[in-house]
Amino acid sequence: MEIELQIKMNEKLFLKNPEQTELGKKIIRHSIQLINKSGFESFTFKKLAEEIGSTEAGVYRYFENKHRLLIYITAWYWGWLEYRVVINTSNIQDPKVKLRKAIQLLATTIEDDIRTSYVDESILHQIIIAEGTKAYLTKHVSEDNKDRLFKPYKDLCAKIGDIILECNPKYKYPKSLSSTIIEVAHFQNFFMKNLPSLTDFGNSKDESAIVSFIEDLVFSAINKD
Amino acid sequence: MEIELQIKMNEKLFLKNPEQTELGKKIIRHSIQLINKSGFESFTFKKLAEEIGSTEAGVYRYFENKHRLLIYITAWYWGWLEYRVVINTSNIQDPKVKLRKAIQLLATTIEDDIRTSYVDESILHQIIIAEGTKAYLTKHVSEDNKDRLFKPYKDLCAKIGDIILECNPKYKYPKSLSSTIIEVAHFQNFFMKNLPSLTDFGNSKDESAIVSFIEDLVFSAINKD
């Protein structure tokens, strides 16, 4: 039996749903590989089209431009991650154990999930670390936000914020702490691998050290009297 | 008497030192304005040249490309901020008061310093918030790092890390906490203004709320037994 896991995507993210055609799936799979390989700046629809044996215009039928494609794959990632947080914490009673689990899911690279045939999650995680913030660091954030393009990110953030409040209903900054956890998980990972002197785990190159740092930070903040 | 404050810049950041000519200073001043106005992506040397009544080729004599110019102005900012941290904490004995001061300097927009005639620091602060991370989020970070282009950022980070260690010599993550403070200060500011639901200070739009959040986070982490 074949199981396909589908993440429901906002219609405004694409011109034509890439999940519904072979070419569309190829676009997603190969854009993830290309962006990871050469970086978002040098990524072009022409290179992508050559890679998948199609044409530039073919790609433009699915996505308005490469920035929209970046928002699409980051939104996909956040949706997928929220799904993982939900299924991995649903049977846990203790909110602190829940939060620990969520931090671990956020800060650790995972293997490719075979149920999503056209997305390699381990590569996608690398893209989120290096390129993820570029999805919203633009002059048109507000319009994109009105189109709800960042909803998956905000939903994940809200979810983790709720777990924080479960741990300590009096903690004053659940949402800021939540977005901080997400961003720090990625930045510290990038620094560890590329600018190690900005971290305390330069040589180990070990993601579990990042998890420890974030846990220490988070739990000392919310456990404070 | 006129006082000019000069930040010493790494020679690899430019082809020709922009501080030493009128055109060079114009390039810095107007690129800061243009990047702030339209964002780094839509910023081009052609538009800049038109703005300052020069030519594209003229700008290329100073900077290899627009990304190097971005690194230049971010490096300038970090150098200037470290200078401010040093002079504003040098006469403080209590390391916790020092750290509080440093956090405040990092997270608060400052007025333009008239001693730096060709740089408007308040605009520059906005650029660092929205575009700063793009200076190092590239596929060529490591080479750029070898050229020491990020030294001012790393120096500032090390400085704050030292203050953290003064507060608590046993704290395990001084460098990671330091880089976290810097990054959190900026993206919480960005979120507050652009994606307020990711923060707990959406309506207030008040930087002092960010300072409070960071102080709470930092001091509960380093004061923990």
Place this chain on the structure above:
DNA sequence: TGTAAATGATAGTATTACTATGTCATTAAA
């Protein structure tokens, strides 16, 4: 006053980011 540095003017190339139009195959109605 001479000379080097700085700037300005002009032109050109390769690539990028996109648009417009045309063709072919499939399906759906007449």
Place this chain on the structure above:
DNA sequence: TTTAATGACATAGTAATACTATCATTTACA
């Protein structure tokens, strides 16, 4: 069964971007 509509993709453009090269002119200053 023909005809029309639709979708998938190719071809061929354009305007802007990111540079490089050359040469003339102005300015600084020794």
